[in-house]
Amino acid sequence: MLAYFCFMGRIKTTNSQVTRREIIIEKAAILFKEKGFKAASMREIADVVGVEAASLYNHIKSKNELLNIICFDVANRYTQKMEEVESSKLSSLAKIENLLRFHIDGMINHFEEVYVSDREWKHLDNPYLSNMQNQRRTYRKRFAAIIEEGVKKKEIKKIDVATAVLIMLHAIGGIESWHRSTQKITGAALEENMISFLIDGLKKI
Amino acid sequence: MLAYFCFMGRIKTTNSQVTRREIIIEKAAILFKEKGFKAASMREIADVVGVEAASLYNHIKSKNELLNIICFDVANRYTQKMEEVESSKLSSLAKIENLLRFHIDGMINHFEEVYVSDREWKHLDNPYLSNMQNQRRTYRKRFAAIIEEGVKKKEIKKIDVATAVLIMLHAIGGIESWHRSTQKITGAALEENMISFLIDGLKKI
DNA sequence: CCTACCGATCGGTAGG
DNA sequence: CCTACCGATCGGTAGG
Numbered sequence: 001m002l003a004y005f006c007f008m009g010r011i012k013t014t015n016s017q018v019t020r021r022e023i024i025i026e027k028a029a030i031l032f033k034e035k036g037f038k039a040a041s042m043r044e045i046a047d048v049v050g051v052e053a054a055s056l057y058n059h060i061k062s063k064n065e066l067l068n069i070i071c072f073d074v075a076n077r078y079t080q081k082m083e084e085v086e087s088s089k090l091s092s093l094a095k096i097e098n099l100l101r102f103h104i105d106g107m108i109n110h111f112e113e114v115y116v117s118d119r120e121w122k123h124l125d126n127p128y129l130s131n132m133q134n135q136r137r138t139y140r141k142r143f144a145a146i147i148e149e150g151v152k153k154k155e156i157k158k159i160d161v162a163t164a165v166l167i168m169l170h171a172i173g174g175i176e177s178w179h180r181s182t183q184k185i186t187g188a189a190l191e192e193n194m195i196s197f198l199i200d201g202l203k204k205i
Numbered sequence: 206m207l208a209y210f211c212f213m214g215r216i217k218t219t220n221s222q223v224t225r226r227e228i229i230i231e232k233a234a235i236l237f238k239e240k241g242f243k244a245a246s247m248r249e250i251a252d253v254v255g256v257e258a259a260s261l262y263n264h265i266k267s268k269n270e271l272l273n274i275i276c277f278d279v280a281n282r283y284t285q286k287m288e289e290v291e292s293s294k295l296s297s298l299a300k301i302e303n304l305l306r307f308h309i310d311g312m313i314n315h316f317e318e319v320y321v322s323d324r325e326w327k328h329l330d331n332p333y334l335s336n337m338q339n340q341r342r343t344y345r346k347r348f349a350a351i352i353e354e355g356v357k358k359k360e361i362k363k364i365d366v367a368t369a370v371l372i373m374l375h376a377i378g379g380i381e382s383w384h385r386s387t388q389k390i391t392g393a394a395l396e397e398n399m400i401s402f403l404i405d406g407l408k409k410i
Numbered sequence: 411c412c413t414a415c416c417g418a419t420c421g422g423t424a425g426g
Numbered sequence: 427c428c429t430a431c432c433g434a435t436c437g438g439t440a441g442g
Contacts, residue, residue: 037241038244042436042437043435051412052412052413054411054413054439057439058411063437163402166376170376170381170382172375173378178371185365185367197364197369198406200406246420248421256427257428257429258421258422259429260427262421267421267422268420411442412442413442415440416438417437418435419437420435421433421435422431422433423430425428425429425430426428
């Protein structure tokens with residue numbers, strides 16, 4: 001019986017390339033973003049997907065698995081990007097700009113997922129929770145190291161590195177209020193505005 | 206009976222100036238910050254306070270009332286500060302610096318409350334929810350108006366005002382990771398670093 | 411995929 | 427302030 005439905009999930013690929021499982025994850029991300037992980041119920045997710053709550057469990061193991069998938073999808077993309085940037089030949093300033101643009105794009109184009117992974121990861125259960133804590137700590141350290149290197153090479157203004165990391169990574173979270181605003185500038189314009197504000201803060205005068 | 210315990214709350218003022226009610230609110234803020242509003246239970250709050258869950262209701266009406274108190278305490282302080290700054294004779298740049306320092310101080314010295322009011326206000330129920338949404342929208346507009354004025358008077362670099370507001374108000378949220386970090390710089394040093402980064406982003410070159 | 415259902419936990423009340 | 431308890435809702439399972 002179980003095998004039958006797993007197969008059903010696969011067969012949809014022919015029509016739409018989106019499995020039922022992926023739809024569930026996508027709808028879960030939207031609800032987790034809107035109500036928070038704890039406040040969003042499996043019954044609500046099922047409603048939006050158009051099935052009974054019990055049916056969700058033919059595609060996913062638990063509510064927490066949904067959160068795991070969302071959070072690590074995002075975290076892994078960040079880690080991958082960090083590796084790409086680190087091994088590039090760009091200047092420190094260009095590396096940072098590259099990373100910032102990646103974050104901004106993520107907030108604009110994968111908003112729900114990124115938002116959830118950023119605000120709801122505390123509800124992960126172990127071992128995923130400590131794994132995520134490590135990934136986040138490591139990411140910030142690598143980000144800081146790039147700035148540090150830029151300061152040493154005198155490509156970047158002398159600033160407190162920890163403060164700069166903290167400001168830059170959090171400022172991007174502000175794109176949330178851009179999503180909510182009615183009279184939006186375009187995403188591309190927002191990106192340029194943010195980059196110029198943040199990168200100017202690093203340039204030597 | 207009820208009156209008796211309300212009286213008990215008041216009488217404590219003689220010893221410590223902190224009523225049982227205020228202790229409950231303070232502990233609730235800590236738990237709401239750590240676990241989120243929905244994930245923190247009244248039983249946990251009661252545990253920390255040192256009473257049974259049912260006893261909390263002699264001091265507060267509901268779990269949501271706790272959130273109301275925390276959120277509007279913070280929001281009202283912001284509104285009050287905004288009025289003070291608007292009616293001052295400071296330059297636009299000085300006004301912004303003044304507001305930023307106020308936010309930074311809040312994040313450093315009233316961390317739990319400010320954090321909760323910023324991240325958990327979505328769980329308010331009406332009419333408090335729409336009230337809060339209005340207060341937040343209004344605050345951002347008034348903040349934007351100050352920057353706008355500075356740009357017009359050419360005290361401030363020509364920037365996209367909406368983007369600047371978004372960056373500045375969210376960057377301050379980054380102080381959260383300062384609280385979590387082990388090798389901290391002092392709060393005062395953090396404040397100076399943040400101010401110089403953010404205010405430099407506004408100054409004309 | 412559904413119906414039927416379970417144990418746990420929640421916010422909150424009654425009553426002393 | 428406590429004990430005792432309630433109805434609602436939750437994540438999840440059994441079984442077809």
